[in-house]
Amino acid sequence: MRAIIPTAGVGKRLQPFTHTVPKVLLQVADRPIVGHIIEKVVAQGIRDITFIVGHLGDRIQRYVTRRYPQVNASFVEQAEPLGLGHAVYLGRDLQRDESEPLLVILGDSIIDADLETLAQSEGTDLIGVLEVDNPRRFGVVELDGEFISRMVEKPEHPKTNLAVVGIYYFNHPSILFETLEANIAQGIKTCDEIQLTDALQGMIEKGVRMRLLKVHSWLDCGTPETLLSTNHELLRRRFMDAAFPAARFENVAITPPVCISETARVKDSLIGPDVTIAGDAVVSGSIIRNTIVNEGAQVHNARLTDSIVGNHAVVRESALRLYVGDNSEIVFG
Numbered sequence: 001m002r003a004i005i006p007t008a009g010v011g012k013r014l015q016p017f018t019h020t021v022p023k024v025l026l027q028v029a030d031r032p033i034v035g036h037i038i039e040k041v042v043a044q045g046i047r048d049i050t051f052i053v054g055h056l057g058d059r060i061q062r063y064v065t066r067r068y069p070q071v072n073a074s075f076v077e078q079a080e081p082l083g084l085g086h087a088v089y090l091g092r093d094l095q096r097d098e099s100e101p102l103l104v105i106l107g108d109s110i111i112d113a114d115l116e117t118l119a120q121s122e123g124t125d126l127i128g129v130l131e132v133d134n135p136r137r138f139g140v141v142e143l144d145g146e147f148i149s150r151m152v153e154k155p156e157h158p159k160t161n162l163a164v165v166g167i168y169y170f171n172h173p174s175i176l177f178e179t180l181e182a183n184i185a186q187g188i189k190t191c192d193e194i195q196l197t198d199a200l201q202g203m204i205e206k207g208v209r210m211r212l213l214k215v216h217s218w219l220d221c222g223t224p225e226t227l228l229s230t231n232h233e234l235l236r237r238r239f240m241d242a243a244f245p246a247a248r249f250e251n252v253a254i255t256p257p258v259c260i261s262e263t264a265r266v267k268d269s270l271i272g273p274d275v276t277i278a279g280d281a282v283v284s285g286s287i288i289r290n291t292i293v294n295e296g297a298q299v300h301n302a303r304l305t306d307s308i309v310g311n312h313a314v315v316r317e318s319a320l321r322l323y324v325g326d327n328s329e330i331v332f333g
């Protein structure tokens with residue numbers, strides 16, 4: 001099995017951070033968003049992963065090749081934002097063998113799904129779906145018994161609240177690529193983009209059988225608020241009991257869960273709960289709650305709650321809620 005991870009989205013709702021860092025490299029808990037996704041894919045024994053990259057794609061390539069040398073990674077550029085269907089289509093040439101199954105996982109959210117069951121799909125394709133309150137912003141699935149009878153991208157009047165969350169398993173990807181190719185050739189678009197959902201609907205019409213893949217949780221990373229709530233959720237799942245050697249920090253009280261990189265330096269501060277401090281960050285004299293301090297950032301004599309401090313940004317003497325973009329410097333007083 002191989003995987004395609006589309007990561008080309010610009011991340012407009014996460015500006016200013018995404019001016020200089022691709023969305024999928026924003027940190028949540030102990031690693032960037034895409035790192036969490038790669039872990040899940042690799043845990044299934046998948047080594048061949050194609051990343052579809054766009055905005056700042058070289059940074060994604062650098063991160064993946066440095067941090068995951070065991071992955072046989074390939075990178076394909078999507079030069080224009082023509083849609084998710086187009087992005088996935090660009091991964092077609094790396095398909096070595098028509099019968100090799102394909103997993104597609106979107107790079108911008110963290111999905112907890114029953115990936116162990118993929119191998120038992122018995123010839124049907126699987127689409128990860130979760131019940132949501134606002135299906136209109138998703139691809140929406142309609143069912144006929146256990147099989148998917150129809151899929152519609154962002155319908156105005158959704159018939160169900162079963163939302164496609166961004167994980168797809170194809171037993172025979174050649175049918176997917178053929179359908180995408182036809183849609184691209186004919187300019188079949190929804191919301192002005194070549195959609196993966198439209199191709200899936202085309203495949204259903206050709207008789208491809210699709211069922212639901214069980215999804216336990218979908219953690220959105222699309223806005224500063226959801227990035228913080230995803231950070232909170234991952235810290236609560238995995239870092240409640242994280243222990244720090246007493247000698248590591250000088251005069252620091254920690255309220256779990258927190259995740260502090262081994263290369264971060266923290267002193268004279270109250271940290272937590274729900275705080276991530278990334279590599280090479282420096283924090284002193286501060287009280288920090290529900291906040292992500294990104295790589296190389298500095299926070300001195302500040303009180304921060306519900307905040308995100310960008311890579312290498314500097315905050316001094318503040319008591320505010322802040323979204324501080326990369327390389328900024330904020331000084332109060």
Ligand code: G1P
Nearest residue numbers: 084137138139163164165166197
């Ligand atoms: C994409 C897909 C949509 C899916 C969603 C999940 O939409 O087109 O079918 O429900 O991801 O996040 P986007 O969020 O990129 O507009």
